[in-house]
Amino acid sequence: MNPRRCCGQLASLLAIAATFVVSAADTVRISRTIPASLCRYTGRIADKSASKRFDVPWSDGEIASVSLDGGPRRYVKWWKPSDDGKSVRVAMDWVRGGEPPAVLTIESIPATGQTPDGRWSFRTADATTTNAGPNAARIHEWTFDAMRPGNYTVEITGGAWDERTEAVEVELCGQMRPGQLDFTGGRNRSSSKPIGRMRIPGPGRQRLRVQVGESNRNVQGMLTAIVLRPAPEGGVPRPDGSGVLALRVADAALAGASLTVLGWGDAAEVTGWTEEAAQLEWTCRDIAPGHYRIELAVRAGTDASGDLEVRAMGQTLRTPLRPGSDSARVLGEIEVTDPGNRDVTVRPRGARGSWSVSGVKLVRVQP
Numbered sequence: 001m002n003p004r005r006c007c008g009q010l011a012s013l014l015a016i017a018a019t020f021v022v023s024a025a026d027t028v029r030i031s032r033t034i035p036a037s038l039c040r041y042t043g044r045i046a047d048k049s050a051s052k053r054f055d056v057p058w059s060d061g062e063i064a065s066v067s068l069d070g071g072p073r074r075y076v077k078w079w080k081p082s083d084d085g086k087s088v089r090v091a092m093d094w095v096r097g098g099e100p101p102a103v104l105t106i107e108s109i110p111a112t113g114q115t116p117d118g119r120w121s122f123r124t125a126d127a128t129t130t131n132a133g134p135n136a137a138r139i140h141e142w143t144f145d146a147m148r149p150g151n152y153t154v155e156i157t158g159g160a161w162d163e164r165t166e167a168v169e170v171e172l173c174g175q176m177r178p179g180q181l182d183f184t185g186g187r188n189r190s191s192s193k194p195i196g197r198m199r200i201p202g203p204g205r206q207r208l209r210v211q212v213g214e215s216n217r218n219v220q221g222m223l224t225a226i227v228l229r230p231a232p233e234g235g236v237p238r239p240d241g242s243g244v245l246a247l248r249v250a251d252a253a254l255a256g257a258s259l260t261v262l263g264w265g266d267a268a269e270v271t272g273w274t275e276e277a278a279q280l281e282w283t284c285r286d287i288a289p290g291h292y293r294i295e296l297a298v299r300a301g302t303d304a305s306g307d308l309e310v311r312a313m314g315q316t317l318r319t320p321l322r323p324g325s326d327s328a329r330v331l332g333e334i335e336v337t338d339p340g341n342r343d344v345t346v347r348p349r350g351a352r353g354s355w356s357v358s359g360v361k362l363v364r365v366q367p
Contacts, residue, residue, distance in 0.1 A: 073098025166221025
């Protein structure tokens, strides 16, 4: 047999086999979270997939981000809409110890604006876009009306199609932050990643400007969206020497469009609970195993009603708003079985009227 012909046939067979391997994917079913205005969908990946490729039925338009819980142990490499617009192929990976089960989250972006959890999403389709020259950078600009000051984590969405990254420079309210679009292996593939924190200094009309590419070469990447996620306003909470973890609202991430910090330090309180999806968020470090008593400091006006919910270390406790009260209250106890970093949140559950939150305290009562 002709060796060249044999090699050619072998190459063809390998190419066909590779096509089937790349095309192989499991299906992940997702559902829309409540409220629908969050534009967020979640689905559960129960088992480890040999292909690490998943097809997700999809019909909600442009995507702002796709993520996996448990990062960086598991992460999304890229996503790609199908040609018929009815599904999205998601490529992911994980390191040892980060295998599924996992929760996949997809956030859509029907239009530039803010969602009730305080997240800002900007589509390049809604931007004023100009080119610095025929072979130069592309510039996208948006103006928007902020309701409050706050810190935000900046995420960029898009991809580079050359085998290198593409430069991105974000300017928000006069602050600059550089970043890069990652190589995704195709012009219709996207990924999203955080590039740092920036601050909106106050309420009112603001400006976001993003430059993609460099001045001395052709643009080799495309930006599709910018996402600003509420970030902590202060330091990282850690337990003191006695095991007490005091969570000040002055340090929390304000995950809400109208949430506002009044006062300073330990005396601060958060008002502006106008959205059911709004919440305060802390990521706590170095939490030791043991039993903890949960205390919530809340002030309620005479017109207050409904409940508040504290979620700590994956466990949830609720308490009713007591009209005319102004004190800390004990919600109950939780158990932490493994050491590490843990999230704590406070959010309303049917709460109405005037009320504010001053802080949460986790008191270790039993090792």
